[in-house]
Amino acid sequence: MKTILVTLKAFLLLTLVTGVIYPVLITGIVQLIFPEKAGGSLIIRDSIVIGSKLTGQEFSSPGYFSPRPSSNSYNPLPSGGSNFGPTNTKQLNQVDERRKQFIYRNHPDTLKDVPSEMLFASASGLDPHISRESAMMQVDRVSQERGFDDAQRQKLIQCIDNLTEAPQFLILGEERLNVLLLNLETDKIK
């Protein structure tokens, strides 16, 4: 009986410390020092939330740069991927279809391979990034669709260069480019 009482008190006390005080304390601290990040790194335009700097969005119109394929069409409820194994026929067909689509839409230099992140879906279904190379292959299409002249096209390439992130601290992770931020910049080119 005494052990049961001790157990209950210990459990409730530890719940209070680790389940209430700890998360509330962390919320207080980070809301104070990183308020924007703690809230989801939201992008707000004319007081409307138009996205987060961290999560990808669906882009299907040809005037926007395409993101990676997503097995949940960038719907975060819930996040997730295909879970296709290495011998899955469906995936083989999907990759084939995506490659055809990419070539049909962008007419890339036929000597170049389509970058693999444009053919394979991400784990979260929300991957915001593509490689610089994938973006460059879409420049002609986007420019043409928007009726850009040479100067505007140059500005677009400039945007790609500016937004390309090197590996963090020069060594961690991969070089990458945020598609949503790139499309926002593309919209600004007049």
Next chain:
Amino acid sequence: MTLPEIIQVVLFLGLLTGLTPILGNYLYLALDGRNHILKPVLGSTERLMYRIIKVNPDDEMNWRGYASALLLFNLAGLIFVFTIQVFQGSLPLNPAGLPDVSWHSALNTAVSFVTNTNWQGYAGETTLSYFVQMVGLTVQNFVSAATGIAVLLAVIRSISRNNTDKIGNFWADIVRSVIYVLLPLSIFLAIALAGQGVIQNFKSYEAVHTLEGGQQILPMGPVASQVAIKQIGTNGGGYFNSNSSHPFENPTPFSNFLEMLFILLIPAALTITYGKMTGSVRQGWALFSVMMIMLISGLLIALYGEYSGNPLYGNMRLMEGKETRFGIVNSVLWAVSTTAASNGSVNSLHDCLSPLAGMVAMLNIMLGEVVFGGVGAGLYGMIVFIILTVFIAGLMVGRTPEFSGKKIEAFEVQMAIIAILAPAAVILVFSALASVSIEGLSGINNAGPHGLSEILYAFSSAAGNNGSAFAGLNSNTTFYNLTLAAGMLIGRFGVIIPVLAIAGNLAGKKYTPPSTGTFHTDNWLFIILLIAVILIVGGLTFFPALSLGPVLDHLLLQGGITF
């Protein structure tokens, strides 16, 4: 592999090794009730907690008392986490208006978090309220890790003591683990992660008007605080469905590096803590070496599997189920680390890994989660294998086996065998059951040998208290929720109880001073012997199952066969 990729691996393993003795020494001071850097700050909190729960930390228990306290405490957690899920709809902090959870999913999740497995049949963002995640799951992230440390401490004491039946006070071990180790590290990591962009708030889900005029609902919540302890306590349960591949859980390569480091940090440091508490740091480093050699071997095989490509796709980088910001090397490094430690969080989809990399992940779990393993759990699991190894060595030379000055006799060996066989039996028996029943087969996402791998991985993950998955398997069904819950309970307490029994028995023995005939357990010969025993036990038990799953998958893939 490119040079930057190799540098990242070396940097990771180097930093892990460098931090091991530093944290190991701190853990020794903090967990053994000595003076340390945080004692002046938190000592009064520790004493206050003892006063509130009315225990005397010096009032030690025998192994039965220790085990009963542990089981009662875990039972309380299980009932609580189950209850708040099935009544979730009526509880506060539920801005998304999520309904009550089904009883079998709630039971599976409660067992899963109490046993430090963190298998997730549900999707966090569409199933659980902020209240359940925080007051239910975050708490179990802490106390299940503390439970693992407590059991290890009891075992270490039993080795360093003689002629007593006392192995420590369970409540003191839990309190010290939480407030001196898990909480301070979590506060540090949570803030660091939030600085990289991991969210932490209590807002409603955010309705986003996308650039193309669509709508996207972004889930919110107190994420950083949970992600921190999920990594530190080798728990691994994601706040969101896609775990640490989700940009809100793991937004940058640096957040990835930190999270990955903390998967292995405490399990690695505890080897040195072990050495210090038993008076032989050399023994601690020997155990660290065993774990590190096995980790690196697995990593090399997995990297080979992933970089040698898939014949179906030529020489393309295999990016299915991987995030651009992490690339291949960080996905493989994570997959190997998270399965070696019984963490189970993922930053890529293990189901999509090449057959060899997926097999390394599975094998890491099947070998008993002793390659670093869970906090505390990995090392007490390793001690079980040590007992088996000295027993075998003793048979070979015809001498009573000894370890750290204690004679290893029939009782210890019997208990060690139970602790090794319990999880192994779960994996093989339950997988066999699932692969011949309609309920089991209906959950499969991939046809062919990969389908068997999905089932095999699920029960390995449950029995090894890992929690990662070949997640294509639809396991949120009554059949899988119940069988996996049973597997997790057997895999956790079917090891803890025999291990505590061993501790109780060892503590009562007298110290046998080393003689010229003593078989040393801190040299290279022993390191090699221990690795061999782990591999032989694992190999004999699982080779047939693995050859029908990932091995066959690999061979068929080389022939270009798809399903």
